[in-house]
Amino acid sequence: MLRLQRKRWKFRAFRKRRELSVVQNRTTTIKPGDILLFCTFRNEDIRLPYFFEYYRNLGVDHFLMVDNGGSDGGSAFAAEQPDVSLWSTEAGYGNSRFGMDWLTYLQWRYAHGHWALTVDVDEFFVYPFCDTRPLAALGDWLDASDVRSFGTIMLDMYPKGPVSQAVYERGMDPLQIADWFDTGNYTISRNKRMRNLWIQGGPRARAFFADNPEKAPALNKVPFVKWSRRYTYVSSTHMILPRGLNLVYDQQGGEKTSGVLLHAKFLNTFGDRAKEEASRGEHYGGADEYRRYADIPEQEADLWSKWSAQYLNWRQLEGLGLMSKGNWA
Amino acid sequence: MSVGVIMLVHTALDRAEQAIRHWVDGGCPVVVHVDRKVGPKQYASFVDALSDLETVQFSRRHTCDWGTWALVAATQDAATQLLDSFPKVRHVYLASGACLPLRPVSELCAYLDARPETDFIESSTTADVPWTVGGLDKERFTLRFPFSWRRHRKIFDLYVKLQQLIRFRRRIPDGVIPHMGSQWWCLTRQTLSAILKDPKRPAHDRYFRKVWIPDESYFQTMARLHSTKIESRSLTLSKFDYQGKPHIFYDDHLAMLQRSGCFVARKIWHRASKLYDAFPEPLNSVKGLVEPNPSSVDRVFSNAVDRRTRGRPGLYMQSRFPTIDRENAVTVGPYSVLQGLAETFEGFEAWLANQTGADVHGHLYAPDRAHFADQSSVYIGGLSDDPTLRDYNAKMFLTNLLWNTRGTHQAFQFGPTDTQTINWMIAKDTNARITVVAGAWIIPLFRARQTFSDIRREAARLQRIEHKQLKILRSPFAKARVRVQTLAEFVRSPMDTLQTIVDEMSGQPRPRLTEVPNMVDLSGFGAFLQELRNQGMHPFLTGEFPTDFDVRPDDHPHRKPYLVR
Numbered sequence: 001m002l003r004l005q006r007k008r009w010k011f012r013a014f015r016k017r018r019e020l021s022v023v024q025n026r027t028t029t030i031k032p033g034d035i036l037l038f039c040t041f042r043n044e045d046i047r048l049p050y051f052f053e054y055y056r057n058l059g060v061d062h063f064l065m066v067d068n069g070g071s072d073g074g075s076a077f078a079a080e081q082p083d084v085s086l087w088s089t090e091a092g093y094g095n096s097r098f099g100m101d102w103l104t105y106l107q108w109r110y111a112h113g114h115w116a117l118t119v120d121v122d123e124f125f126v127y128p129f130c131d132t133r134p135l136a137a138l139g140d141w142l143d144a145s146d147v148r149s150f151g152t153i154m155l156d157m158y159p160k161g162p163v164s165q166a167v168y169e170r171g172m173d174p175l176q177i178a179d180w181f182d183t184g185n186y187t188i189s190r191n192k193r194m195r196n197l198w199i200q201g202g203p204r205a206r207a208f209f210a211d212n213p214e215k216a217p218a219l220n221k222v223p224f225v226k227w228s229r230r231y232t233y234v235s236s237t238h239m240i241l242p243r244g245l246n247l248v249y250d251q252q253g254g255e256k257t258s259g260v261l262l263h264a265k266f267l268n269t270f271g272d273r274a275k276e277e278a279s280r281g282e283h284y285g286g287a288d289e290y291r292r293y294a295d296i297p298e299q300e301a302d303l304w305s306k307w308s309a310q311y312l313n314w315r316q317l318e319g320l321g322l323m324s325k326g327n328w329a
Numbered sequence: 330m331s332v333g334v335i336m337l338v339h340t341a342l343d344r345a346e347q348a349i350r351h352w353v354d355g356g357c358p359v360v361v362h363v364d365r366k367v368g369p370k371q372y373a374s375f376v377d378a379l380s381d382l383e384t385v386q387f388s389r390r391h392t393c394d395w396g397t398w399a400l401v402a403a404t405q406d407a408a409t410q411l412l413d414s415f416p417k418v419r420h421v422y423l424a425s426g427a428c429l430p431l432r433p434v435s436e437l438c439a440y441l442d443a444r445p446e447t448d449f450i451e452s453s454t455t456a457d458v459p460w461t462v463g464g465l466d467k468e469r470f471t472l473r474f475p476f477s478w479r480r481h482r483k484i485f486d487l488y489v490k491l492q493q494l495i496r497f498r499r500r501i502p503d504g505v506i507p508h509m510g511s512q513w514w515c516l517t518r519q520t521l522s523a524i525l526k527d528p529k530r531p532a533h534d535r536y537f538r539k540v541w542i543p544d545e546s547y548f549q550t551m552a553r554l555h556s557t558k559i560e561s562r563s564l565t566l567s568k569f570d571y572q573g574k575p576h577i578f579y580d581d582h583l584a585m586l587q588r589s590g591c592f593v594a595r596k597i598w599h600r601a602s603k604l605y606d607a608f609p610e611p612l613n614s615v616k617g618l619v620e621p622n623p624s625s626v627d628r629v630f631s632n633a634v635d636r637r638t639r640g641r642p643g644l645y646m647q648s649r650f651p652t653i654d655r656e657n658a659v660t661v662g663p664y665s666v667l668q669g670l671a672e673t674f675e676g677f678e679a680w681l682a683n684q685t686g687a688d689v690h691g692h693l694y695a696p697d698r699a700h701f702a703d704q705s706s707v708y709i710g711g712l713s714d715d716p717t718l719r720d721y722n723a724k725m726f727l728t729n730l731l732w733n734t735r736g737t738h739q740a741f742q743f744g745p746t747d748t749q750t751i752n753w754m755i756a757k758d759t760n761a762r763i764t765v766v767a768g769a770w771i772i773p774l775f776r777a778r779q780t781f782s783d784i785r786r787e788a789a790r791l792q793r794i795e796h797k798q799l800k801i802l803r804s805p806f807a808k809a810r811v812r813v814q815t816l817a818e819f820v821r822s823p824m825d826t827l828q829t830i831v832d833e834m835s836g837q838p839r840p841r842l843t844e845v846p847n848m849v850d851l852s853g854f855g856a857f858l859q860e861l862r863n864q865g866m867h868p869f870l871t872g873e874f875p876t877d878f879d880v881r882p883d884d885h886p887h888r889k890p891y892l893v894r
Contacts, residue, residue, distance in 0.1 A: 308711065324649065329632070
């Protein structure tokens with residue numbers, strides 16, 4: 001069954017390749033062993049400069065981006081970058097499994113044999129020793145350990161005070177203003193069919209989904225994968241097929257090496273985006289999530305509590321048990 | 330020119346070249362073996378790059394797969410060549426392309442010159458070392474291993490099983506006592522040539538050809554036959570993880586490696602430029618002839634193995650998710666579950682917190698909300714007091730609370746009015762200290778003065794729930810420390826129970842309690858219970874109260890005598 005589903009997603013992705021048109025293709029500069037980043041975005045011009053800066057510092061060698069009908073100049077900015085290949089599409093985000101069909105096609109075409117990082121523009125990958133060891137070190141080590149996928153929790157970051165007052169400007173590190181997070185209110189259950197963990201919780205569950213926690217967004221992600229043509233993500237990067245790749249956790253009590261995706265979504269840009277996405281209805285669950293956010297008056301959208309922790313570095317996260325060095329020392 | 334180096338090179342030729350130059354600068358001739366898997370073009374340019382060095386030679390190439398005989402054969406060839414070409418060499422050091430000298434090569438030479446007869450080779454019998462991977466220790470010498478473990482894992486396993494099934498045993502050659510150890514050694518010319526020129530070498534080689542991972546046992550075993558003085562340790566700092574894979578050193582290990590005082594370390598990540606820039610260290614008269622001391626390195630890597638194999642108990646996260654129902658200790662540390670005490674005493678929680686310094690919560694699993702110790706709506710770690718959110722995963726609500734507050738003892742009130750889904754989990758948790766005053770849920774009903782039919786119905790419901798819970802606590806699977814008393818027993822002598830709770834929460838016996846909380850006003854309680862019975866609802870969990878039982882807080886019968894005693 002899962003094999004069929006995988007084939008279906010792959011076929012779908014192959015069909016949807018027609019929706020993509022090339023804006024700038026620099027993939028011939030990709031060398032064997034390069035670390036690739038895959039990302040879909042829409043009207044994120046304000047976030048792109050820092051996004052590129054952050055991931056270049058981690059050692060991403062090439063960015064493969066899909067611009068989904070943006071109109072704010074982000075596309076032109078991305079196309080100018082020497083290490084970016086850009087495609088664009090006007091097709092619906094919802095109809096493409098939330099951008100996954102496009103990325104699956106690009107991954108099939110370009111990522112085979114590479115370590116591939118798949119993230120959104122507001123997600124910042126943190127892994128053990130990320131301040132001293134580049135992504136290639138992580139990739140090499142995982143290779144040597146015969147590990148093909150790397151798990152993370154997505155940690156929602158928020159400012160102290162109303163979200164609308166955390167004013168983000170182009171080029172800025174969003175984690176300077178959205179630097180608070182919930183340390184220990186995440187719940188986990190196991191998805192027997194896909195074998196992944198389903199993690200929920202954090203400020204969104206606490207503030208927006210207390211009455212219906214089942215609907216709270218999934219926070220488990222497998223963003224870093226030694227790609228093979230056979231692979232395909234299932235829903236965002238929460239799950240991947242073949243399902244063995246979802247086993248990024250140990251069940252005997254040990255800790256595997258894992259990381260965190262810092263999710264810098266809750267900035268002043270968020271209110272407008274929530275309204276736009278709620279009406280566009282292209283997101284998961286018919287953008288029900290965005291509708292919930294849009295309902296909350298802006299001055300009240302304050303996620304901070306006195307038990308929020310202020311972000312310092314990966315060692316803090318590892319001490320809190322939000323990620324683990326595992327066997328990597 | 331007292332030390333010669335054999336270097337086995339597989340990848341990262343540029344780094345190997347760097348290492349070779351360090352050795353040559355220190356006055357050591359090097360014989361290089363390059364894996365045949367390296368392409369002819371790359372090999373040619375590598376040889377070319379080193380052509381300016383007169384004391385570097387290349388040996389006959391073998392195709393080296395991990396754990397195969399080819400590694401030994403390559404070493405033998407290179408060793409023969411080294412001993413023949415450089416007659417002044419007294420010690421031979423086996424290194425790899427990912428090895429990096431940490432201290433000046435001349436210090437290593439001086440160290441070895443001071444110990445001209447000593448062979449440095451880690452070598453122990455299989456009976457004494459547990460660090461083999463895959464459960465094969467003795468068997469790696471008595472079975473045959475013609476299949477690659479890396480490439481044909483299934484056939485490998487199957488063939489091992491088959492041999493075990495038919496009880497196949499290889500004969501170990503006479504006089505050979507299998508030893509194992511780190512593959513990175515440093516042998517004297519005498520020992521090494523004795524091994525290479527041993528008349529029985531063809532027989533030994535034939536035997537070891539089919540041993541599993543011979544590069545960890547061939548020289549280790551042979552040295553025992555020919556050496557006069559073995560120091561069973563490796564001069565190369567090399568750490569292995571729980572799967573037998575070498576740990577890798579990165580730029581951030583710089584300070585640790587400097588402190589270790591080791592001569593050579595492996596494996597160095599090929600892009601760790603800071604390490605390649607910093608080592609080998611310049612000559613330093615202070616260090617001189619210090620002994621290597623890798624204990625801090627050992628600590629870091631054994632911690633890593635520990636984290637990977639055992640992890641942090643009580644932690645649930647994206648990369649550690651033991652099945653809650655299968656674990657013994659599912660939480661991070663001891664905690665107390667108190668049932669029926671807050672109902673029996675006035676201000677019990679505040680009193681207990683005062684006595685113990687612990688965090689004493691109210692009913693965490695109450696239907697209206699989670700009553701945290703400070704009555705806040707969001708607690709440590711961002712836990713919400715919302716009951717729907719809590720009950721969505723009631724077990725992890727508790728594991729989270731305990732993880733977030735690790736270091737401080739937690740106690741919470743529980744009872745049949747609360748969410749019951751955690752019962753099995755806490756019953757099976759060796760960290761749980763559960764005290765139940767059975768039937769105490771009746772006191773709030775007694776004091777509420779509702780209409781009697783409502784009280785009767787509610788009492789019957791709560792009794793059913795508590796009865797079911799007690800069955801779980803008394804099940805043979807329960808591993809928690811459980812104490813159950815009826816309300817009647819408890820009211821007769823509450824002091825012992827309170828003392829035990831306080832002692833348990835403090836982690837040590839405490840001085841006798843001098844201050845006790847006041848019991849709630851129970852005047853008319855006996856008659857109330859009788860009335861319930863008259864209505865056909867028998868409160869059997871509560872225990873036997875005389876019909877005229879009538880205690881007021883002030884004339885508690887057991888309080889004063891206890892204190893005097």
